Amino acid sequence: GAVVSQHPSRVICKSGTSVKIECRSLDFQATTMFWYRQFPKQSLMLMATSNEGSKATYEQGVEKDKFLINHASLTLSTLTVTSAHPEDSSFYICSARDRRGGENSPLHFGNGTRLTVT
C-alpha cells in the first residue's frame, strides 16, 4: 500500500529556534501534499497545500513566513517552523495523494510529528 514517511516523529526545541519536518511518499509520486496540525482532542486543521515546483497555498490565519513549506520533488515536502514559540507546540501531520489517482482518491498520511517548544 501507499506509504508516507514523516520525520522526525518527535522533536523538542528551544524557543527561537527553527525545526524542519520532512514528509516523503515512499512508493508513489505526489504533486500535492497537505500539512495538517492537530491540537489535543481536536480536529485535524489544514495549514497549507504544498504543490510540487510552485508556492504553497496557505489557509486563512496561517503565517506563511512562520511555516515555510518547500515541495522540491514529487516525493518530498518539508515544513519548517521558524522562530518557534511554545504555542507552536502541536502534532503536525502531512498527507499526500498518489498523482495517478483521481481527485477523489484518498489521502495517505504520515505518522505525524510531535513538536514541543520549551
Next chain:
Amino acid sequence: DQQVKQNSPSLSVQEGRISILNCDYTNSMFDYFLWYKKYPAEGPTFLISISSIKDKNEDGRFTVFLNKSAKHLSLHIVPSQPGDSAVYFCAAKEVGGAQKLVFGQGTRLTINP
C-alpha cells in the same frame, strides 16, 4: 466555523455488536466524504468513502450511509472487534475544492470484550 461535526467525542460498544459513528456537515458544496481511522501516535488511515451521488457504500464489516437532505452521514461497523478501537474521523471534500479535506473532531471508539 466547524463545517464537519462529530458530536460524540467517545463511544463504547460491546464486542460483536454494531458500532454507529455519526457525522454532520453544514457545507452543501461537499460532494465526497471519507472516514479515517487513527491509532495513537500514528497518522490516520483511510477506511471507506462515499460520493454524494450515492446513499450507501459497503466494504466488508464497514458501511457508510449518506443522507444529503439531512447533511448527515454515519459509519456502521458490524460486528465490532477489539481491533476497531481507535479514533474515527469523518472528512469531506468540496466540489472542485482543490482536493483538500475538512475533518471532524473525531470519535474515540472503544470495543469492550
